[in-house]
Amino acid sequence: MILYFTGTGNSRWIAERLADATHDTVLNIADCLKQEVMPEELTAAEKIGIVFPVHSWYAPRVVVDFLLRLQLPHCRYRYAVCTCGDDMGKGMNRLAKRFPLDAAWSVAMPNTYIPMFHLDDEALCHTKIKDAYQLIASIASEVLQQKKVWKVHEGGAAWLKTYVINPLFVHFIIRSDGFYIDKGCISCGLCSQSCPVNNIETVNGHPTWGKECIHCMACVHACPQKVIQYRKATQKKGRYRLTNYL
Numbered sequence: 001m002i003l004y005f006t007g008t009g010n011s012r013w014i015a016e017r018l019a020d021a022t023h024d025t026v027l028n029i030a031d032c033l034k035q036e037v038m039p040e041e042l043t044a045a046e047k048i049g050i051v052f053p054v055h056s057w058y059a060p061r062v063v064v065d066f067l068l069r070l071q072l073p074h075c076r077y078r079y080a081v082c083t084c085g086d087d088m089g090k091g092m093n094r095l096a097k098r099f100p101l102d103a104a105w106s107v108a109m110p111n112t113y114i115p116m117f118h119l120d121d122e123a124l125c126h127t128k129i130k131d132a133y134q135l136i137a138s139i140a141s142e143v144l145q146q147k148k149v150w151k152v153h154e155g156g157a158a159w160l161k162t163y164v165i166n167p168l169f170v171h172f173i174i175r176s177d178g179f180y181i182d183k184g185c186i187s188c189g190l191c192s193q194s195c196p197v198n199n200i201e202t203v204n205g206h207p208t209w210g211k212e213c214i215h216c217m218a219c220v221h222a223c224p225q226k227v228i229q230y231r232k233a234t235q236k237k238g239r240y241r242l243t244n245y246l
């Protein structure tokens, strides 16, 4: 079984491709959280894969919390694949200290964190996705052989990013209160449907954000009118749609 978590679709896409190539099934962590159930197949699983996006050089809090609650008495092989714009720092090692892993990989995908960065340009998005197809094939082959490998791109200043910057980011940056809508909301509800932590309610036809935001940017990128903003930081930034590159 492959468990995945996604904000903007990159990690789901990787999980689904990997499941096809390894003849496995996928399960969305967000669905388990929304339904407040732990599927029985998980307890029986002999092999578990986890696919998730890197958030500030570590796994998103909800992913870590979910993994720590798993009971996997029959599992003989656990692996993780993170998707990242650039690099993972020491985030996979930090995760493996709490949720032991036999193997891990990172896959570079288009960057979605527009409050701090610009979107990758079109050419880079196409290149990353083309490379990802190849990487998924090689990860699948190693998973099928249950290889114990560690192929994670840590990047520079890895320890500092994961153990110093990440806690600061979580403490000071991850908040819901900077989100708002510009004129032009058509009340389609896609923002609340896209939120993997169920944090957006529609009030009088418009989104309002609760306190559980993890800054995944799903709502910002899902809005067909491109009117969801985070403070002033996203006003002049593009929006990302994975399907434009497949």
Ligand SMILES: Cc1cc2nc3c(=O)[nH]c(=O)nc-3n(C[C@H](O)[C@H](O)[C@H](O)COP(=O)(O)O)c2cc1C
Residues within 6 Å of the ligand: 005, 006, 007, 008, 009, 010, 011, 012, 052, 053, 054, 055, 056, 057, 058, 083, 084, 085, 086, 087, 088, 109, 110, 111, 112, 113, 214, 215, 216, 217
């Ligand atoms: C809150 C947040 C923090 C991020 N931090 C990092 C990071 O530390 N390093 C990196 O390479 N990419 C980072 N990214 C980019 C994402 O990891 C990348 O775009 C990922 O593929 C998004 O996956 P998703 O579409 O499944 O949500 C970040 C994205 C978000 C939303």
